[in-house]
Amino acid sequence: MAATLVVSSRGWGRLQQILAAGQGASASCSVLWRRGYSSQQEQVSHNEDLPIQMENPYKDPPKRCVLCGINVDYKNVQLLSQFVSPYTGRIYGRHITGLCGKKQKEISKAIKRAHVIGFMPVVYKDPTFLNDPKICDIRHPE
Amino acid sequence: MPRYELALILKAMQRPEMAAALKRTIEALMERGAVVRDLENLGERSLPYKISKHNQDHRRGGYFLVDFDGPPTIVSTMMDHLGRDVDVIRPTFLKHPVSKTEECGGIIPVNYEDKLYTKKK
Numbered sequence: 001m002a003a004t005l006v007v008s009s010r011g012w013g014r015l016q017q018i019l020a021a022g023q024g025a026s027a028s029c030s031v032l033w034r035r036g037y038s039s040q041q042e043q044v045s046h047n048e049d050l051p052i053q054m055e056n057p058y059k060d061p062p063k064r065c066v067l068c069g070i071n072v073d074y075k076n077v078q079l080l081s082q083f084v085s086p087y088t089g090r091i092y093g094r095h096i097t098g099l100c101g102k103k104q105k106e107i108s109k110a111i112k113r114a115h116v117i118g119f120m121p122v123v124y125k126d127p128t129f130l131n132d133p134k135i136c137d138i139r140h141p142e
Numbered sequence: 143m144p145r146y147e148l149a150l151i152l153k154a155m156q157r158p159e160m161a162a163a164l165k166r167t168i169e170a171l172m173e174r175g176a177v178v179r180d181l182e183n184l185g186e187r188s189l190p191y192k193i194s195k196h197n198q199d200h201r202r203g204g205y206f207l208v209d210f211d212g213p214p215t216i217v218s219t220m221m222d223h224l225g226r227d228v229d230v231i232r233p234t235f236l237k238h239p240v241s242k243t244e245e246c247g248g249i250i251p252v253n254y255e256d257k258l259y260t261k262k263k
Contacts, residue, residue, distance in 0.1 A: 062250055
């Protein structure tokens with residue numbers, strides 16, 4: 001036990017040398033195994049073992065909002081009505097719809113346009129669209 | 143010539159009268175140098191709210207969509223003309239919508255700290 005504790009970094013190399021010499025191993029092997037050998041000796045490139053720098057291959061694709069890739073039109077009253085309150089007809093905010101900035105703006109503009117042109121009701125949601133699937137994360141108070 | 147879209151709401155009438163009103167409108171457009179591409183009928187439906195026009199209250203109307211190319215000067219003259227037509231409830235000229243659905247790369251996370259706080263030099 002005491003012998004193993006005594007073996008320091010320098011001592012370990014020495015021990016290897018002694019063992020190698022005893023077993024008849026080549027001198028070059030023991031030289032390489034020695035920790036802290038001087039840089040004047042032959043340089044072996046360590047770079048083969050290091051990890052290759054690359055972009056994270058397990059990265060998730062960027063999150064897409066519900067309308068990513070869907071064309072927003074003022075004529076499409078059913079789509080626009082899904083982002084409007086059924087009670088007051090008010091347009092839901094970004095924190096409720098969960099849309100990205102561009103699409104939220106497009107929807108908002110399209111809804112206001114549809115109001116003016118006379119395609120969509122202003123103060124309520126068209127009753128035919130009341131049972132549409134819910135996209136918005138709105139929670140009405142009980 | 144830029145491409146326009148006329149969202150036209152006509153009074154709810156019988157078919158021959160509706161046809162006559164549409165014919166009048168499109169002839170007026172062509173007189174002013176427009177090339178009409180397409181005329182779509184979006185059906186007769188009840189209006190989203192009561193519209194009062196020409197001393198009458200309308201609750202039902204026929205929705206039409208006229209796709210045409212015309213000079214930009216046509217818009218003001220046509221609005222004038224359609225304002226005087228008794229059968230037209232609400233005319234609206236719009237630029238033809240360009241449907242662009244490509245390159246939606248998803249929501250890129252923004253570093254709010256860098257965006258909102260100015261760093262001291």
